[in-house]
Amino acid sequence: MLHLDHVVMTEPGFRLTADFTVGAGARVAIIGPSGAGKSTLLNAIAGFLRPAAGHIRWGGRDLAPLGPGARPVTILFQDQNLFPHLTVAQNVALGLSPDLRPTKADLAAVERALERTGLAGLGARRPAELSGGQAGRAALARALLRARPLLLLDEPFAALGPALKQDMLALVAEVAGETGATVLMVTHDPKDAQGFAGQTVLVADGIAHPPRDTTTLFADPPQALRDYLG
Amino acid sequence: MSHAPGAAVIAALVAGLTLGLAAMVAAGAGSLWPLPADWAALRFTVWQAALSAAFSCLLAVPVARALARRRFAGRGALIALMGAPFLLPVIVAVLGLLAVFGRSGVVSDALALAGLPPLSIYGLHGVVLAHVFLNLPLVTRMLLMGWEAIPAERFRLAQSLAMPEGAMFRHLEGPMLRAVLPGAAVVVFTLCLGSFAVALTLGGGPGATTVELAIYQALRFDYAPARAAALALIQFALGAGAVALGWAVLRQAGFGAGLGRRLAVPAPRGWRLGADALALVLAGGFLLVPLGAVGLRGLAGLGDLPAGMWAALGRSVAVALTSTAVTMGAALVLALAVARGARGWRFIDAVATLPLAVSGLVLGTGLFLTVKPWVRPEALALPVTVMVNALLSLPYAYRLLLPEARALHADYDRLAQSLSLRGMARLRWLVVPRLARPIGFGAGVAAALSMGDLGVITLFAGESGATLPLYVQRLMGAYRMEAAAGAALVLVATSFALFALFDGIGRRAAP
Numbered sequence: 001m002l003h004l005d006h007v008v009m010t011e012p013g014f015r016l017t018a019d020f021t022v023g024a025g026a027r028v029a030i031i032g033p034s035g036a037g038k039s040t041l042l043n044a045i046a047g048f049l050r051p052a053a054g055h056i057r058w059g060g061r062d063l064a065p066l067g068p069g070a071r072p073v074t075i076l077f078q079d080q081n082l083f084p085h086l087t088v089a090q091n092v093a094l095g096l097s098p099d100l101r102p103t104k105a106d107l108a109a110v111e112r113a114l115e116r117t118g119l120a121g122l123g124a125r126r127p128a129e130l131s132g133g134q135a136g137r138a139a140l141a142r143a144l145l146r147a148r149p150l151l152l153l154d155e156p157f158a159a160l161g162p163a164l165k166q167d168m169l170a171l172v173a174e175v176a177g178e179t180g181a182t183v184l185m186v187t188h189d190p191k192d193a194q195g196f197a198g199q200t201v202l203v204a205d206g207i208a209h210p211p212r213d214t215t216t217l218f219a220d221p222p223q224a225l226r227d228y229l230g
Numbered sequence: 231m232s233h234a235p236g237a238a239v240i241a242a243l244v245a246g247l248t249l250g251l252a253a254m255v256a257a258g259a260g261s262l263w264p265l266p267a268d269w270a271a272l273r274f275t276v277w278q279a280a281l282s283a284a285f286s287c288l289l290a291v292p293v294a295r296a297l298a299r300r301r302f303a304g305r306g307a308l309i310a311l312m313g314a315p316f317l318l319p320v321i322v323a324v325l326g327l328l329a330v331f332g333r334s335g336v337v338s339d340a341l342a343l344a345g346l347p348p349l350s351i352y353g354l355h356g357v358v359l360a361h362v363f364l365n366l367p368l369v370t371r372m373l374l375m376g377w378e379a380i381p382a383e384r385f386r387l388a389q390s391l392a393m394p395e396g397a398m399f400r401h402l403e404g405p406m407l408r409a410v411l412p413g414a415a416v417v418v419f420t421l422c423l424g425s426f427a428v429a430l431t432l433g434g435g436p437g438a439t440t441v442e443l444a445i446y447q448a449l450r451f452d453y454a455p456a457r458a459a460a461l462a463l464i465q466f467a468l469g470a471g472a473v474a475l476g477w478a479v480l481r482q483a484g485f486g487a488g489l490g491r492r493l494a495v496p497a498p499r500g501w502r503l504g505a506d507a508l509a510l511v512l513a514g515g516f517l518l519v520p521l522g523a524v525g526l527r528g529l530a531g532l533g534d535l536p537a538g539m540w541a542a543l544g545r546s547v548a549v550a551l552t553s554t555a556v557t558m559g560a561a562l563v564l565a566l567a568v569a570r571g572a573r574g575w576r577f578i579d580a581v582a583t584l585p586l587a588v589s590g591l592v593l594g595t596g597l598f599l600t601v602k603p604w605v606r607p608e609a610l611a612l613p614v615t616v617m618v619n620a621l622l623s624l625p626y627a628y629r630l631l632l633p634e635a636r637a638l639h640a641d642y643d644r645l646a647q648s649l650s651l652r653g654m655a656r657l658r659w660l661v662v663p664r665l666a667r668p669i670g671f672g673a674g675v676a677a678a679l680s681m682g683d684l685g686v687i688t689l690f691a692g693e694s695g696a697t698l699p700l701y702v703q704r705l706m707g708a709y710r711m712e713a714a715a716g717a718a719l720v721l722v723a724t725s726f727a728l729f730a731l732f733d734g735i736g737r738r739a740a741p
Contacts, residue, residue: 048644069650080641085663099655 002045002150002182004208007054009040016040016203019054020210024149027176027183028211029193032203033228038186041201041208042152045184046075058150069098074143074181076156081139082127088138089114089123095145113141117171133164137171144175151176153185169196190229194218204228237567238574240560241581247621248584251596252466258459258599265457270436271444272464278354278440279422282361283415286369289362290414291407293513294373296506299495308510309374311517312367317675317729318521319682320364320427321699322718325706326520327351327360327432329527329715336523356432357440361425365418367517372417376410377403377495385496395498416476423468424589427684431703441465445591449689455599462595470587477583524718531716538694539717542701543724549612549697550680550728553619557676558669560620561627562635566661569635570643582628585621590685593618598689608692615687615697619680626679627672634668663739670736674729681725698724 004018016037022028030038043049045056047068056063058072082091093102093110102110114123117137127135136157143151153172157165169192176183184201187193193200199211204224221229264272297309315323330336331351338348351359380402388398426442433439439447441464448458497503564582568575597614598607607614638661646652646660662669684699691700698721705714 046644046648048647067650068644068647069652073648075644075648077644080645083642083645083660086659090659094649094651098650098652100651100659 001059002184003055003057003060004045005055005057007044007051007056009037009044009049010052011040014040015206016208017206018208020201020208022182022184022199022211024059024182025180026199026211027173027197028185029197029200029214030184030186030203030208031188031190031193031200031225031228034188036203037206037208038203039154041203042075042154042184042186045071045150046073046152047071071150072148073150073152074146074148075152076136076139076143076154078155078158081156082135084127086126087123088119088125088127088130091127091138092123092142092145095142109145110141113144114138116144117141117175132160133168136160136168140168140171140175144179147179147181149179149181151179151181151183153183155186155188158188165192166195172196190218232570232572234563234567234570234572234574234578237563237572237578240563241574241578244560244621244624245581245584247617248588248593251593251600252463252588254596254599255459255462255466255592258456258595259463260456260459262456262460264460264464267436267439268441268444268457268461268464271439271441271461272468274354274433274438275423275425275440275442275465275468278357278361278438279419279425281354281358282365282422283419285358285362286365286418287411287415289513290366290369290373291411292505292509293366294370294377295403295495296509297370297374298377299497300503300506300510301497308514309371311514312371312374314726315364315367315517317678317682317725318364319684319699319718319721319725320360321431321684321702321706322524322682322722323363323520324360324428324431325527325702325711325715325718326524327356327363328711329523330520331356331359336519352432352434353438354433357425357428357438360428360432361418361422363516363520364428365421366513369414369418370513372414373407373410376406380406380495389496398496413476416472420469420472420476420586423472424465426589426591426688427699427703430684430688431706441468442589442591445595446688449595449598455595455602458595459599462592465589466587466592469589469592473583473587524715524722527712527715528719529716531712531714532719533716534713535716535720536705536710536713538696539698539701539720542696542698542717543720545612545695546681546698546721547724547728549615549619550677553616553623553680554673554677554732556616556620557623557627558673561624561631561672562661562665562669564628565631565635566639568632569639583625586625588622590618590622590683591689593621594686594689597686607690608695611687611690611692611695614690615683618686619683620676622683623676623679627676630668630672630675631665634665638664666736666739668736670732670734670739673736674732677728677732678725681728682721 001024002022004020007018009016018041030041032038040049044051047066063071089110090100092113093106094100096102096106096109114120117140119134119137119141122134130138139156157168160168172183185197193214197214200214200217201211202209202225297305328335328351331349332338333348333350341348384402388402424442425440429440429443433443441461445458445461445465448454448461564578568579601607601610642660646656651660682699684703687697687700696704698717702714702717702721705717
């Protein structure tokens with residue numbers, strides 16, 4: 001269970017509070033206007049930003065002392081999810097061996113992950129030789145190997161077309177299912193929330209509201225969400 | 231905010247060496263008041279640097295403008311040639327200028343045919359000529375970048391409004407020149423303030439002695455360490471003053487890339503085409519003829535290279551490789567720490583620029599005074615040269631690495647952190663591959679600068695133990711011009727080979 005316990009994030013001219021829990025295995029969309037603090041929230045959970053107050057806990061354990069790499073978290077950024085000078089297989093292998101000295105067993109696991117995500121035979125390529133969808137798949141293959149219990153998506157598929165994005169979300173659902181991961185996904189698109197996530201967190205006016213059932217939330221949107229949807 | 235203990239130690243070392251040696255100089259000078267000759271050296275230093283900066287900037291404008299608005303076969307080669315003098319050993323440039331403008335040079339021969347007396351290249355005009363030769367290309371490249379940075383849309387807008395050429399100059403090119411030229415002038419002025427090798431070979435005498443040259447003469451000929459220290463203090467004040475004055479500009483001083491943009495500047499026909507062609511031919515000739523003359527004389531001189539030359543070459547290569555390794559290691563650690571905003575990064579950033587304020591001879595005088603009571607200076611000639619060269623190349627190497635290190639941090643730090651990629655693995659799999667190009671280029675620049683340096687070694691070297699530039703200078707002093715040209719050819723070939731080697735490794739290793 002992810003517990004944001006009276007978390008306050010501040011930057012000059014910006015303040016965001018969050019106080020809620022997310023159940024293990026849940027799939028949660030995070031929606032709200034630009035600049036409201038959706039990415040800030042994910043970056044705090046991933047360990048890149050430090051809350052001004054409050055605690056972030058996973059399974060009862062405070063994450064504050066843990067660096068980004070030590071947290072039970074895999075995060076997919078908007079871009080720069082792959083090192084362009086490493087091959088796809090090396091990029092994926094980093095999920096098992098951070099010093100890039102994979103064992104034979106690791107390499108076999110990398111192969112399986114590439115097959116699983118539809119990238120069989122592409123391991124020797126560089127990221128520049130992949131399409132946008134394939135690059136997303138490679139990042140998900142690494143997430144599959146890392147098998148961390150929290151999967152954070154900071155709009156990694158925003159640049160893809162609608163059909164491709166649906167494919168990728170389906171793959172995310174499969175990866176999350178296999179690893180039992182809790183998924184938090186930032187999105188601009190209400191359809192993503194409705195199609196993918198059982199619950200939705202609305203971030204607006206300095207508050208990350210507790211997650212609500214996506215269907216009921218959109219059936220009777222509060223004023224802030226209504227303003228955003230237009 | 232993260233700690234950067236390695237960078238802090240290196241920064242402390244650099245600051246300690248630079249300021250510590252300046253303090254040694256100050257202590258050595260005691261309360262010695264400068265002599266009239268010292269004031270004359272100071273006046274000459276500032277005057278020649280000002281003239282050199284003014285001529286380099288004025289002459290660069292038509293050349294850069296012609297390069298900016300014309301496309302022709304060999305344009306790329308000409309721009310590449312403009313990058314060469316920065317890496318050219320100064321002694322080689324001087325030999326080339328002597329071969330063309332010297333008493334027995336090409337121009338004097340032509341004058342003799344017409345019954346006129348030969349030129350004399352020694353003195354103020356020779357020093358300024360050499361400085362313009364070395365710095366005109368640098369300013370040309372800076373201005374060319376300025377021209378290419380003016381958005382093409384502005385020129386199109388001006389053309390679509392049928393703006394006459396004068397107005398276009400006032401609104402587009404004038405503001406760019408006002409922004410770039412002062413900085414270029416400060417850079418050239420600062421470089422020329424510390425001029426030693428040019429003054430040593432083309433200057434001298436009461437009318438044409440720079441402070442640097444006066445330091446050398448005080449230490450080597452008059453054996454007056456206190457006088458040398460007093461002069462070194464003046465030189466340090468000059469250098470520090472110039473760096474403080476041009477801090478904003480010098481911090482940004484880079485080499486720039488991306489000179490292959492599409493044609494944006496309107497290219498008028500008619501007499502202006504002729505004027506541009508003339509500017510390019512004159513500039514190209516001014517650079518190429520002296521270099522060609524060294525090449526020709528050098529080829530002739532290759533036949534009777536003195537035996538001692540090869541040992542001097544070996545010493546120079548060893549000095550260049552060692553100082554390059556030290557410089558690049560230090561520059562990389564400092565640039566990575568500053569890029570990630572580690573604790574004290576502003577201090578580290580300032581320290582990495584600090585060596586610009588000192589010259590080789592100021593550091594050399596400080597070191598001379600420090601070691602003199604304990605060891606014979608000759609015994610330390612090479613280690614001292616390595617250290618001083620490493621220190622003096624550091625600002626350039628650091629400025630080359632910093633923007634790339636910042637981009638690396640912005641693009642991949644979060645990903646590397648989230649994957650626990652750190653320590654040696656991070657260096658091997660992320661930093662070195664991503665920074666291979668600037669590391670290779672920076673190492674090439676550092677190696678070429680160190681290879682061609684004729685500065686601190688003159689204070690320390692004994693009869694034997696000269697580096698190759700000093701060896702060439704001694705051959706010149708003995709009027710063995712043929713052999714000097716041969717050795718100079720070996721020197722320049724080795725300098726550019728080292729540059730090409732490191733730059734090539736960097737390019738090949740880059741993804």
